[in-house]
Amino acid sequence: MEIDIQKKVLEANDTEADINRMFFKDQNVFVLNMMSSPGSGKTEILCRTLAKLMPTVRVGVIVGDICTTNDADRLKVTGAKVTQINTDQFGGDCHLAAHLIIASAKQLGCKDLDLLIVENIGNLVCPAEFDIGEDARAVVLSVTEGEDKPLKYPLMFRAVDIAILNKIDLLPYLDYDAELAVDNMKQVHPHLPVFEMSAKTEEGFEPWLEWVKIKVFEKTGK
Template sequence: MEITIQKKVLEVNETMADKNRNYFREKGVFVLNMMSSPGSGKTETLCKTLKRIMPETRTGVIVGDICTRNDADRLEATGAAVVQINTDQFGGDCHLAAHLIDKAAREMTLDSLDLLIVENIGNLVCPAEFDIGENVKVVVLSVTEGEDKPLKYPLMFQVADAAILNKIDLLPYLDVDADLAVNNMKTVHPMMPVFKLSAKTEEGFDQWIEWLNGQIQAWKK
């Protein structure tokens, strides 16, 4: 019975995700779904990304968290249009479903945007299962989480179109093998590009921004 219920939930979500995809295409907005565990540095990575691509790329952000709008406030300070989703009213859901994205997106003026970023709720499990109508999924893994996370949570890395290995500025102070972390990502998703960077120092950001801009331009053609 539990399997049947889960299947039905995912089927309903897929239908809504397809509607979202059509809506975003109609509005000419490219959608990036950014996922990670809590504390990966995802928000800071997005803040530095927005600093580099705006205002040329007009960007809005939907921020998902169970409680608070701490991350939304930081992202709003970049000048991006921001809508907050808190899931505590839904029982503290650990992911953003397609119907929530639909509601949040319709609160934004998508006609004035080129890029919509969804900062998903911090979790390496549930967000990987829910299509929200995005164009690309990106997962952020920090070096402080250890090299084995791609092997322990393979689905997240299998569905991602690209991965970021963040906080490389901390490598001199940690007993962590960054190359092994990348190899583990490649084990579960061999063709996935992986960007080693530091959201603090912005080392490695050029390659990440080049990839993101390339994805947006390729989609527009």
């Protein structure tokens, strides 16, 4: 019975996601779903990314959290258009579903955007299961997490288009095998592009920025 319920939930979500996808196509905006576990540095990556992309690329962000507006407040400082979704009012869901995205996207005004980033709720399980109508998915793993995360949560790493290994500035101080972490990602997703970077020092940041710019241009022609 639980399997049937889950199947119905995902089918309903996929229908909503298809509606979102048509809307985003009509609005000519590239949509990127950013996912990670809590504490990976995802928000800091986005703060640095927005600062470097704008104003050439017009960016809006939908921030998902169970509670608080902490991440949204940080992102607003960049000057980007930002809106918040808190899921505590819906029972504390650990992911953003497709039906929550469309209202927030309309609130931001997608006609004025080239890039819409969805900062999903920190979780390496549920967000990977829910299509929100995005064009691409990214996952952030940090060197303060286990190298075996891709093997423990394979669906997340299979479901994304690119991965970021963040906080590489800490490698000299940690007993962490970055090569093994990347190998584990590629064991799950053999051709997955992996960007090794530090959001703090911006080491390795340029390949990630170029990837984003290319994807935005491919869809919008801008």
